Amino acid sequence: MDQxxxxxxxxxxxxxxxxxxxxxxxxxxxxxxxxLQEGERLPAERDLxxxxxxxxxxxxxxxxxxxxxxxIETRLGHRPIVRKPDYEIxxxxxxxxVGHLMVDRKGVWxxxxxxxxxxxxxxxxxxxxxxxxxxxxxxxxxxxxREAIGNSVLFDETDAAFHAxxxxxxxxxxxxxxxxxxxxxxxxxxxxxxxxAGIDQMNYAGHEAILEAILARDxxxxxxxxxxxxxxxxxxxxxxxxxDN
Amino acid sequence: MDQxxxxxxxxxxxxxxxxxxxxxxxxxxxxxxxxLQEGERLPAERDLxxxxxxxxxxxxxxxxxxxxxxxIETRLGHRPIVRKPDYEIxxxxxxxxVGHLMVDRKGVWxxxxxxxxxxxxxxxxxxxxxxxxxxxxxxxxxxxxREAIGNSVLFDETDAAFHAxxxxxxxxxxxxxxxxxxxxxxxxxxxxxxxxAGIDQMNYAGHEAILEAILARDxxxxxxxxxxxxxxxxxxxxxxxxxDN
DNA sequence: GGTGGATTTTGGTCGGACCATATGGTACTT
DNA sequence: AAGTACCATATGGTCCGACCAAAATCCACC
Numbered sequence: 438m439d440q441x442x443x444x445x446x447x448x449x450x451x452x453x454x455x456x457x458x459x460x461x462x463x464x465x466x467x468x469x470x471x472x473l474q475e476g477e478r479l480p481a482e483r484d485l486x487x488x489x490x491x492x493x494x495x496x497x498x499x500x501x502x503x504x505x506x507x508x509i510e511t512r513l514g515h516r517p518i519v520r521k522p523d524y525e526i527x528x529x530x531x532x533x534x535v536g537h538l539m540v541d542r543k544g545v546w547x548x549x550x551x552x553x554x555x556x557x558x559x560x561x562x563x564x565x566x567x568x569x570x571x572x573x574x575x576x577x578x579x580x581x582x583r584e585a586i587g588n589s590v591l592f593d594e595t596d597a598a599f600h601a602x603x604x605x606x607x608x609x610x611x612x613x614x615x616x617x618x619x620x621x622x623x624x625x626x627x628x629x630x631x632x633x634a635g636i637d638q639m640n641y642a643g644h645e646a647i648l649e650a651i652l653a654r655d656x657x658x659x660x661x662x663x664x665x666x667x668x669x670x671x672x673x674x675x676x677x678x679x680x681d682n
Numbered sequence: 683m684d685q686x687x688x689x690x691x692x693x694x695x696x697x698x699x700x701x702x703x704x705x706x707x708x709x710x711x712x713x714x715x716x717x718l719q720e721g722e723r724l725p726a727e728r729d730l731x732x733x734x735x736x737x738x739x740x741x742x743x744x745x746x747x748x749x750x751x752x753x754i755e756t757r758l759g760h761r762p763i764v765r766k767p768d769y770e771i772x773x774x775x776x777x778x779x780v781g782h783l784m785v786d787r788k789g790v791w792x793x794x795x796x797x798x799x800x801x802x803x804x805x806x807x808x809x810x811x812x813x814x815x816x817x818x819x820x821x822x823x824x825x826x827x828r829e830a831i832g833n834s835v836l837f838d839e840t841d842a843a844f845h846a847x848x849x850x851x852x853x854x855x856x857x858x859x860x861x862x863x864x865x866x867x868x869x870x871x872x873x874x875x876x877x878x879a880g881i882d883q884m885n886y887a888g889h890e891a892i893l894e895a896i897l898a899r900d901x902x903x904x905x906x907x908x909x910x911x912x913x914x915x916x917x918x919x920x921x922x923x924x925x926d927n
Numbered sequence: 928g929g930t931g932g933a934t935t936t937t938g939g940t941c942g943g944a945c946c947a948t949a950t951g952g953t954a955c956t957t
Numbered sequence: 958a959a960g961t962a963c964c965a966t967a968t969g970g971t972c973c974g975a976c977c978a979a980a981a982t983c984c985a986c987c
Contacts, residue, residue: 527776537714
C-alpha cells in the first residue's frame with residue numbers, strides 16, 4: 438500500500454477534512470508504529486511535502502499540530518525531533534487549558550478540592566502500604582521542611598517536596614505528574630500572597646501530624662490530618678480572592 | 683496601546699519565536715480578557731493578517747494551534763468559534779496523549795490503578811456524604827444495571843452509568859470529566875473482549891455490594907467492595923494482553 | 928412574503944520566493 | 958598539524974498572490 442499519492446488533488450478535497458489533518462494523522466501513525474523512534478528526526482518539510490503530495494503549508498500546519506500535542510519538538514533550523522510524551526508532558530499540556538478555567542474562585546476551588554481528594558487518598562495509602570524507605574523519605578522531607586521555617590521560598594519548596602513524597606509512594610508515575618501539575622497551577626494563586634511567620638509553623642505542624650498518623654499506620658487519622666492541613670491552606674488561597682461572595 | 687504594528691518586520695524576527703506563536707498568544711489574550719466572548723466568531727483570517735501585519739500562513743498556524751488546544755472550533759467555510767474550554771474538553775485533550783502511553787500493559791495498568799484510587803475514594807466519600815437523592819440515583823442506576831444483565835452493550839452502558847453517579851456526588855464538575863475520560867480510554871481495551879454471561883452477574887454483584895456499604899454509611903466496607911470490584915475487572919482487562927510477562 | 932439562484936465572504940490549498948538559523952566542510956592562519 | 962574563520966548547504970520560518978470549495982448573504986423573482 439502506498440502512503441504517498443493518497444492525498445493528491447490540488448485544493449480539491451472531497452470530504453470536509455483538512456489536508457494538514459491527514460498529514461498529521463499519517464505522521465502520528467508513523468510515530469506510533471515505531472517508524473519514527475524517540476529522539477529521531479522527522480523528515481524535512483520539503484521532503485514530506487513531496488512524499489505526501491501536499492503543499493508545504495499543509496505540512497507545516499500538521500507539524501504545528503503535532504508540536505502542540507507534544508509529540509514532536511521543534512527548534513528553528515532544526516528538523517523536528519520525535520518526543521514520546523510521558524505523563525508529565527501530557528498533564529502539562531492540559532495545564533495550559535486549566536489555566537483558563539481558574540479565572541474565578543469557583544474554578545480554583547474545584548481544582549483545589551480534587552487535590553484534597555487526591556492527597557487524602559494518598560495519605561490513607563501511605564498509612565496502609567508505605568514501606569520503610571518511604572517512611573524514611575517522608576521523615577527526611579519533614580526535617581527539611583522544619584529547617585526551612587521562616588524562609589518563605591525555601592519553605593514552599595520543602596513543603597512541595599514533602600507532599601511529593603506522598604505522590605511517589607504508590608510507585609505509579611502518573612501521581613508525581615499530577616503533583617507537578619498541582620504545584621504549577623495552584624502556585625500562581627498563593628505566590629502573590631504575603632504571609633506572617635506563624636503560617637509556616639502551622640503548615641509544618643500539619644505535615645508533622647500527617648507523618649505521625651502514617652507512622653502509626655492509622656489511615657483514618659492520616660486522612661483527617663491531611664484534610665485539616667489542606668483545608669487550612671485553602672483558607673489562605675481563598676483570602677487572596679477580592680470578591681468574597 | 684496598539685495591538686497592531688507590534689509584530690511587523692517581514693521575516694525578520696529578532697528572537698527565536700514564531701510569528702504564529704505571537705499571534706496565537708495575542709488571540710488567547712483577547713479571549714481571556716473577554717474581548718471575544720464564548721460562542722462569538724473570530725475575525726476572518728484576512729482580517730487578522732492585516733491587523734497583526736503578518737501573512738495569512740502565520741495566522742492560519744496560530745488558528746490551528748488554538749484549535750488544537752480546544753479554545754476555538756473550526757469548520758470549513760466558517761469563521762472559528764470561540765469555545766471556552768470546560769473540564770471535559772481539557773481532560774479530552776490530554777486523553778489523546780494518554781492514548782500513546784497505553785501501548786503496553788504497564789501503561790494501561792498505571793491508568794487503571796489511578797481509576798481504582800479515584801473510585802475507592804469516591805466510594806468512601808459517598809458513604810460519608812451522599813445525600814438522600816444521591817442514594818436514590820445510585821439505586822436507580824443499580825436497578826437499570828440489573829435489568830441489563832445478559833445484554834452486553836446495554837450492560838456496559840448501565841455499568842458506566844452506575845459509576846458515573848459516584849463521580850457526580852461530590853458536585854465537582856472535574857470528577858465527571860475524569861470519568862468520561864476513563865470510559866473513553868479504557869473502553870477500547872475491553873470492548874474487544876468476549877465474555878461469558880457470568881461476568882455480568884459478577885459485576886452486578888460488585889455494584890450491589892458497593893451500594894449496600896454506602897447505604898450502610900460504612901466507608902471501609904464501601905472502599906473494600908469497590909476495590910474488589912475493580913480488581914476483578916482488571917483481571918479481565920489484563921487477560922486481553924497477549925504477552926503476559 | 929417566501930423561495931431559489933447568484934454574489935460575497937471565508938476557510939483550505941497551492942506554488943514559488945526569500946530570510947534566518949544551524950550544520951558541516953573548506954581554506955586560511957598560526 | 959592544529960585551530961579558526963568563513964562560506965555552502967540544509968532546513969525551518971515567513972511572505973505574497975492566486976485559486977478552489979463551502980458557507981453565508983443578498984436579491985430578484987414568483
